[in-house]
Amino acid sequence: MDRSTERPPEVVLALAGQPNVGKSTVFNALTGHDQHVGNWAGKTVEKMTGHFDHSGRRFEIVDLPGTYSLTSGSEEERIARDYLIQDPPDAVIVLVNAASLERNLYLLAELLLLQVPVVVGLNMVDIAASHGTHVEAHVLEAALGLPVVELVASKGKGLRELIDAAQAVIDHPESFEPNRPVIRPNHQPVLAEIEGLLTGHSPPGYPPQWLAIKLLEGDADVAEVIRKAVSDDVWERVYSILVEHDDAYLDIAGGRYDWIARMVRAAMVRPRRGVTVITDRIDRVATHPFWGLVILLAALAAMFAVTYSVAGPATDALSELISGAFSDWLRGVMGGAPGWLSGLIVDGIVAGAGTVLSFIPILVVFFAALGLMEDVGYMARIAYVMDRYMHWMGLHGKSCMPLLLGFGCNVPAVLGTRIIEERRARLLTMMLSPFVPCAGRLAVLTFLGAAFFGRSASWAVAALVAGNLVLLGLIGLGVNKFVFKGERSAFIMEMPLYHPPNLRTIGMYVWRNIWAFIRKAGTLIVIISAVVWALSTYPGSDPESSILGIVGRFFEPAGAVMGLGDWRLIVALVSGFVAKENSVATLGVLFGSGAAEAAGAGGAGLAAKVAAAMTPAGAVAFLVVQMTFLPCVATVAAIRQESQSWRWTGVSVGLTLVVAVVLGVLVYQVGSLLY
């Protein structure tokens, strides 16, 4: 489909679907790079819109959040339905996965209560067929009374026909007469009674029957809308009916599945009972309590090995390029400029933001590996295998998924906690995210570890990372026991069928994560790099007499308890607050090597100098503190945004600070006794 022209859209479509139906694959295939990422008005949930041309018309397509239903249970569900009611598109495309057809049609059953025209995209027919499930699109179409188009979105099949079908229902609204679900007979009288009470009072845009059904389902948002719209007298009568029928929601949901069963009866053939499909065969091993864990650890080890062996050298080269050749060139170009300006730009912004950008190769490989695990369906198995261990912390398996992201960068980890339904479990996972060693911290660890531990560096680094993860577990146990009083949360998640990866979907996943990272480096980190440079340069002529130096000296006695009696080490730790990887760059500046030497292959000189400034126990203490001390500023901002609470943001900062200082003192004091 062409995407060349820049005209205002004539047709607006919304793309709806439950999770795991291939929604992003369809969205990417339709829009290519003509996509825009924003936020839903007043919300922190991402809103994706895209454009394309089809048979001479300009289309806009809005990707609705993937939700199982349209009840006001989660923010995503609220966003999807508020959009459909208050700003209805010309038509909605509902994607369903042929392999889990009945469950996927539940969302359609809800959508058909609204007045907007709907077409169904029947996706993943190939994967369903390989698992013995066959669905006849035209039979389903006849039953539903609305267009059903067969798709293999991963191969681009059926997309043109899908848009044709959407266009047809928009052009001929009179012909859109779908078979809509009806409520079970035992609740019909009470539904009619509520509808009668609401007549003439329903707020504009809301279909009256939809309001009545949502009230009976116990939807708190709709109840609030109605309470405000009707007189106290009417509300009291409605309320008393709702109290009397407070279990109606079970019947309403059951009625939708009755309707679905009728719709699919003739259209679908399921495998015989007891037939073992490929997903079952893989799961016998992949979700086994012992072998599943072995596979998980092997997968993670492979992921890290590939990330650091393939991307590590690329990152080193990029870093050398930025802080070496590029900085020299820039300094030359700025030869005529005042010294402070070239200092600010080269030693401040390029050194700070540039170091961060040099992590891109590592993050690309890391996110590609995670994207692959997610796309083939393995990510859900990780959650399943880890569930029993996460229970010790009062969490469940789903918390693993954001924490895993944390190995790349803590920011997506914090944002990723959204998939956890209960606020308590979400907060706890958020508090744990900064204890996952991110790419930045791992880079500092490997860089300094090489100088501190010599030949046994790789073992020492691995031991420190393992220790870090044990610490994460202990903190989870502690916070759960003392802050949340050991409450349990519910583990309910879909296990998608395994299927071959789609390179395009993985590519878009990598691109979106990397782009978010670049934006962060381009804004926040640029500013803070400039500030740190200024603080370490003024008022004196050398770092020692700068503001940062004075502050560092002030904390020297406290640092001495952890073996960090050198103010430069303290300043390096503090500068990690901007971005963890800054610690190395700061050491480079303060120990008098250039940034190039700090980051590049010549860094061994710097690491050796740093090592010489510390006792062995102090060196270990420095690394331990470096790994646990304060989340970086971007992570703090993310925690504030996601928790919507300064108190919890403060708890996170305080917790990491206390843990880092206690461990630093402990490691140094015990270490000094032993050596």
Add this chain to the structure above:
Amino acid sequence: MTSLAQLPPLSHGVVASLPRSRGLARRLIALGLTPGAEVCVLQNRGRGPLIVEVHGARLALGRGQAARVEVEPESQPAGE
């Protein structure tokens, strides 16, 4: 009548009732576990979470949640 957590692997049952907690019941419903739905237990090792199939989709379910879903076991063994 028994709980979903008690059903052995590869056995079938029909959901009789959901947990009283509305929030939990709603999440189960949205993922297809409704009263009257037929479930098939794919994995149940007596400890840890379960995998069940319901309305054509696979769900992972914590043991604590599964224990609060009542089911009527089907007398016919699987595969018949």
